[in-house]
Amino acid sequence: MEWRHIAMARRVRESESGAILRDWGGRIPVALAYPNTYAVGMSSLAIHGLYRWFNALPGVVCERAFASLGRRVQPTGPIITLESQRPLSDAALVAFSVPFEMDYINVISMLRRASIPVRAEERAVGDPLIILGGPAVSANPEPLAVVADAIVIGEAETLLAPLVDCIANSWQQERHHTLRDLANLPGIYVPLVHQGKKIQRQWLEELDDYPTSSSIVAPLAEFGDMHLIEVSRGCGRGCRFCLAGHWYRPPRERSLGTILEQAREGLKQQDKIGLVASAVSDYSHIEELVTELRGMGAAISVSSLRVAPLSPILVRALREGGARSITLAPEAGSESLRRAINKGITHDDIMAATGLAASERFEALKLYFMFGLPGESDQDIEDLIRVVAEIKGLFPRRVIVSLTPFVPKAHTPFERVAMAPKTVLEERLSRIGEGLRRLSVEMRAESIDAARIQGVLARGDRRVGEALLAMATPAASAWKRAFALLHLDMEEYLRERSPQESLPWHFVDSRVAAPSPPEDSDRISAGASKARIPDECILCQARAAEDGR
Secondary structure, three states, X not given: OXXXXXXXXXXXXXXXXXXXXXXXXXXXXXXXXXXEEHHHXXXXXXXXXXXXXXXXXXXXXXXEEEEEXXXXXXXXXXXXXXXXXXXXXXXXXXXXXXXXXXXXXXXXXXXXXXXXXXXXXXXXXXXXXXXXXXXXXXXXXXXXXXOOOEEEOEOOHHHHHHHHHXXXXXXXXXXXXXXXXXXXXXXXXXXXXXXXXXXXXXXXXXXXXXXXXXXXXXXXXXXXXXXXXEOEXXXXXXXXXXXXXXXXXXXEEOOHHHHXXXXXXXXXXXXXEEEEOOOHHHOOOHHHHHHHHHHOOOXXXXXXXXXXXXXXXXXXXXXXXXXXXXXXXXXXXXXXXXXXXXXXXXXHHHHHHHXXXXXXXXXXXXXXXXXXXXXXXXXXHHHHHHHHHHHHHHOOOEEEEEEEEOOOOOOOOXXXXXXXXXXXXXXXXXXXXXXXXXXXXXXXXXXXXXXXXXXXXXXXXXXXXXXHHHOOOXXXXXXXXXXXXXXXXXXXXXXXXXXXXXXXXXXXXOOOOOOOHHHHHHHHHHOOOOOEEOOOOOOOOOOOEEOOO
């Protein structure tokens, strides 16, 4: 191992405060791995939480590892832990947090760089167990089933202790004994020994039992200037395209007292609090929370805000705390298309939110839109341009529009719909670009090729995993070569799935029944705006009612 890799890890660690340094003697070594850069990984509350909870378990030492400590992921170089600069292969357990499909290739790259056999079936006694978790790989584990020894289905908090106990009891034994024991745990999918039974998604009923906030001050992280706090988990809005809104049901909140206690601790080292949630403005005590935080002298930051309801007190607190921009997510330009995707906001709501942002004199307004949505027409594209023009009229300063192609996700009402063809996406993006240039509005668009790859990974099977293993780099050209080598067709994965077709993730029991495709298709066509709670929603015991939340 080159000295420069060790030196860089030490420099990064020395920039932090709060890291846990322990001797490995007599402890089970766990490597918490993030398949992207350090800056991105240390902005993830999953990493902060898992690091704290693993290290709280008796007889465990947990250290972190990242695909890169620099600004971008590199295809070569050793993977070592940040705390003690040990090789990743020295750990008994490598726990990957994998929130996004586009990081799947980095999981494979990290294992290769660490000289750990990439295929689960090729690992032997002495090799670490590879366990994956996170919303993307949980919702559809199959593309990485060939790689993982085990995959956590759902939320991991309550599984960590039994997981470590299982490893402690069988570590250094024959691997098939360990895999069999892991498969007996709730919410653990073990591909090599799985026999077809349903795996139930695990969820944490009481968020306050596991406080989730920044456990390490990491100035080099993307959000390194703030103390992050999770205020709630899940969303009850039921947007048809959103994995988080369906995967994390039922929506749950942390108590106001718990959040304020975490904020007081965080403010001892930093002066800004970052509130994290799928829908921060939906938090039931949001106005009281931001008032208390401002009273403590905290600057406040949030991610994007729901257009409605939008609290003037929250918006003012953001501006007074030094925020220069505000982000809203209309998602679609026409009211009929917003109804079809169950984004329950009106044109008047958008204009009111824009007016509020303008009155607080933010320097920039960022807008999130999707294109290529099911049922989208040319008129919807014109309506998107028109609504941005109206927003620009109300907000005379800098307006930035971020555009993302719609990608169907497992366990959402859109899990069976087709992704729009590449030519359609290109034509619509071009039309939007022309319209926004006339308005002198900045446009940032996600790569259509990258979105299509994400679409394949989101609904792929084990053959897609074989394609990942055949890739040398994450480039679109390498992806196409791998598919050609294996005689696979991307369009086969991007097409519409019939109601009778078995889906690769059929064995994952989300514990929330999804609307049947024929019914949902009819509701989309009709522009229905309320998501139907199915007859057997296990989590909330709702009975065939219109969800008016």
